Amino acid sequence: MNTITLGMRNAFRNATRSLSIIIILGLSIGLSLTMLIAHQAVGQKIADAKSSIGNTITIAPAGFSQFSQANNSLTTDQLTKVQSLQHVTNVTETLTDRLTTIGSAQPSFGKFGGSSTSTNNQTSLKSPVNINTNSKSGSGMHVFINGGSGSLPSNFSPPISIVGTNDPQNLGNLASGSGTITITSGKYINGTSDTNDAMVSQSMASKNNLKVGSTFTAYGKTLTVTGIYKSSTQAGANDVIVSLPAEQRLSGQSGDVTNAVATVDSVDNLSSVTTAIRNTLGSNADVTNSQDAVNQTIEPLNSVKNIAFYSLIGAIIAGSVIILLTMIMIVRERRREIGILKAIGASNTRVIFQFMSEAVTLTIAGAVIGIIIGVIGGNPVTNTLVTNASNSANTSTTQTMDSGNFGARGRMGMSANGGGNFTARPTTGSGFFGRNTNSLRNSISNVKANVGWSILAWGLGAAVLIAIVGSAFAGWLIARVRPSEVMRAE
Amino acid sequence: MLKVKDLSRTFQSGDVKVAAVDGISFEVPDGQFASIIGKSGSGKTTLLSLLGTLEKPTGGHIEIDDKDVTDLSDHALVDYRRKKIGFVFQAYNLIPNLTALENVMLPLSFEGVHGDDRKKRATELLKQVGITADQMDRKPGRLSGGQQQRVAIARALANKPSLILADEPTGNLDSETGKMIFDLLHNLAKTQNTTIIVVTHDLTIAGKTDKSFRLQDGKLVS
Numbered sequence: 001m002n003t004i005t006l007g008m009r010n011a012f013r014n015a016t017r018s019l020s021i022i023i024i025l026g027l028s029i030g031l032s033l034t035m036l037i038a039h040q041a042v043g044q045k046i047a048d049a050k051s052s053i054g055n056t057i058t059i060a061p062a063g064f065s066q067f068s069q070a071n072n073s074l075t076t077d078q079l080t081k082v083q084s085l086q087h088v089t090n091v092t093e094t095l096t097d098r099l100t101t102i103g104s105a106q107p108s109f110g111k112f113g114g115s116s117t118s119t120n121n122q123t124s125l126k127s128p129v130n131i132n133t134n135s136k137s138g139s140g141m142h143v144f145i146n147g148g149s150g151s152l153p154s155n156f157s158p159p160i161s162i163v164g165t166n167d168p169q170n171l172g173n174l175a176s177g178s179g180t181i182t183i184t185s186g187k188y189i190n191g192t193s194d195t196n197d198a199m200v201s202q203s204m205a206s207k208n209n210l211k212v213g214s215t216f217t218a219y220g221k222t223l224t225v226t227g228i229y230k231s232s233t234q235a236g237a238n239d240v241i242v243s244l245p246a247e248q249r250l251s252g253q254s255g256d257v258t259n260a261v262a263t264v265d266s267v268d269n270l271s272s273v274t275t276a277i278r279n280t281l282g283s284n285a286d287v288t289n290s291q292d293a294v295n296q297t298i299e300p301l302n303s304v305k306n307i308a309f310y311s312l313i314g315a316i317i318a319g320s321v322i323i324l325l326t327m328i329m330i331v332r333e334r335r336r337e338i339g340i341l342k343a344i345g346a347s348n349t350r351v352i353f354q355f356m357s358e359a360v361t362l363t364i365a366g367a368v369i370g371i372i373i374g375v376i377g378g379n380p381v382t383n384t385l386v387t388n389a390s391n392s393a394n395t396s397t398t399q400t401m402d403s404g405n406f407g408a409r410g411r412m413g414m415s416a417n418g419g420g421n422f423t424a425r426p427t428t429g430s431g432f433f434g435r436n437t438n439s440l441r442n443s444i445s446n447v448k449a450n451v452g453w454s455i456l457a458w459g460l461g462a463a464v465l466i467a468i469v470g471s472a473f474a475g476w477l478i479a480r481v482r483p484s485e486v487m488r489a490e
Numbered sequence: 491m492l493k494v495k496d497l498s499r500t501f502q503s504g505d506v507k508v509a510a511v512d513g514i515s516f517e518v519p520d521g522q523f524a525s526i527i528g529k530s531g532s533g534k535t536t537l538l539s540l541l542g543t544l545e546k547p548t549g550g551h552i553e554i555d556d557k558d559v560t561d562l563s564d565h566a567l568v569d570y571r572r573k574k575i576g577f578v579f580q581a582y583n584l585i586p587n588l589t590a591l592e593n594v595m596l597p598l599s600f601e602g603v604h605g606d607d608r609k610k611r612a613t614e615l616l617k618q619v620g621i622t623a624d625q626m627d628r629k630p631g632r633l634s635g636g637q638q639q640r641v642a643i644a645r646a647l648a649n650k651p652s653l654i655l656a657d658e659p660t661g662n663l664d665s666e667t668g669k670m671i672f673d674l675l676h677n678l679a680k681t682q683n684t685t686i687i688v689v690t691h692d693l694t695i696a697g698k699t700d701k702s703f704r705l706q707d708g709k710l711v712s
Contacts, residue, residue, distance in 0.1 A: 342568070344597045345572025483571075486544070486579065487544060487579075
């Protein structure tokens with residue numbers, strides 16, 4: 001019979017005591033595992049939250065908002081400096097303008113933030129947006145008439161947005177963008193090529209009987225449809241997308257950009273790059289990222305993660321103390337037996353290994369119970385911790401989120417003749433960051449704890465660690481037992 | 491041959507130094523059966539511990555088969571004890587959760603004897619001391635005192651030691667069983683040429699051994 005087998009058998013010499021020890025250890029290891037599961041699940045959720053918010057920074061002209069109509073713009077030269085900053089992998093630039101339909105009655109439009117000097121911002125296209133001028137609600141788009149006293153002309157056609165971009169495939173990154181677009185016919189335009197090619201939405205194409213290869217006019221020039229897209233937003237359906245150089249030329253805004261989104265190589269660098277961009281652009285731009293809002297949203301998760309971590313450490317220490325005291329008790333009870341083993345030729349190392357084997361056997365048996373507890377309790381405990389933490393933090397988070405400037409609604413603003421103001425709000429009308437952080441806030445309380453092989457391996461590892469730590473002092477006691485004590489016991 | 495020269499062992503008891511063994515010298519040739527007698531507190535058990543290398547002397551030398559064991563390191567002593575010395579205790583001191591067979595296999599396991607050889611050797615020894623096959627698979631709690639002492643003797647013989655030290659081996663047994671155990675040890679000394687030293691109160695037993703030493707206050711008086 002080898003040392004390990006002997007130790008394993010000794011673990012069950014006293015069935016009642018062994019069972020008690022195993023149950024107590026099982027609870028301790030179960031608590032450790034539950035906390036480990038919670039820690040990992042919450043950690044994963046935090047990582048997911050950070051990654052879901054993206055690694056982008058929005059750059060807008062200083063003082064610009066959808067409604068302020070500030071007559072500022074960024075320039076391509078400024079954004080070239082941004083592009084050269086460390087950790088910036090891409091800068092998507094857009095220049096947005098509005099086109100009115102030739103022959104449409106003309107409400108008094110303000111500029112949309114750019115500094116267009118063109119007086120010929122008209123197009124042959126008609127907007128696919130239908131507005132019932134006798135009602136405060138439109139078809140396909142909600143319309144709010146503020147001020148109430150004005151009315152729209154009967155031959156009024158809503159304006160059309162023309163978006164010049166250097167990256168037509170990533171418009172979804174833009175706070176005022178066209179959402180996610182998918183080409184359904186034709187191809188994407190080349191965002192850096194100064195050609196009169198354009199992409200229009202399916203709705204726009206349908207309204208104006210356009211197909212790939214068709215032409216229309218804008219700014220007095222003829223543009224060719226090279227792609228028809230499907231937009232994820234209704235606002236995007238009212239867009240015409242051309243290349244950035246083309247829009248700068250057509251609108252007479254050479255070098256101007258109304259909006260840019262910088263992509264950073266890692267979310268970890270978001271904060272430092274935001275600061276760098278602010279330093280680069282100075283007071284010319286408002287530079288914002290979603291990190292602060294996200295950090296506030298995930299704060300409850302960080303608390304839970306910390307609680308889980310410290311509870312994990314506490315449970316491991318408790319388990320170690322339990323096995324330590326157990327082994328001390330066992331060694332004290334069996335001093336005579338230790339003396340016998342030494343007297344008949346067992347070395348200190350061998351006896352210590354035998355008792356360590358006994359401790360490991362007890363803890364592994366406890367680990368089996370602990371793993372069952374962890375598997376059953378991991379998810380409910382995690383959810384309880386997260387829900388409680390989320391609820392306690394929800395009020396302050398909500399207030400902060402709603403008062404932030406990320407929730408700007410809509411992307412069309414105008415003054416209508418007659419003094420009535422209206423805002424056409426797309427269905428997905430909340431702002432980009434507001435949308436994402438609200439969604440994130442709602443999702444953080446829904447943490448799913450998964451118990452995988454790695455968790456089980458950690459559990460067993462913790463059990464072995466507990467056994468080794470717990471039996472270390474017992475080993476020292478064993479080494480101090482002199483074989484002659486077996487004679488004294490006579 | 492066991493040679494003991496000026497062996498002493500002192501303990502500090504408060505401010506007083508107590509000599510449990512005080513300058514003892516004697517020799518026991520191979521294959522002899524010797525006894526040590528003396529009153530309680532005379533130093534018998536301490537002497538046995540010293541002879542068994544369970545304790546180190548504070549003075550003097552012990553030679554077993556011409557090897558001085560008093561200067562060996564702790565690690566070497568463990569090795570030496572396993573190979574050269576067998577113990578038989580008054581309370582048998584078998585491991586309670588192991589069977590008789592497993593108890594005898596234990597020192598063989600420490601010596602590195604492999605599975606089948608270990609079992610074969612242990613079975614032979616148990617048969618030799620009169621333990622039946624049925625009794626071999628019993629744990630000590632299910633054996634009589636005499637049977638347990640036989641198992642203890644088999645365990646002491648496992649690694650073919652040069653010296654067997656028995657501390658009151660018949661102390662917990664009735665006189666008839668005690669006589670049987672004594673005869674067993676006596677035969678082993680003769681048949682296996684093993685030196686056996688028995689500590690006993692029983693003057694009848696002492697009178698039948700090849701040599702007998704009387705201890706008084708840590709000193710050999712006869």
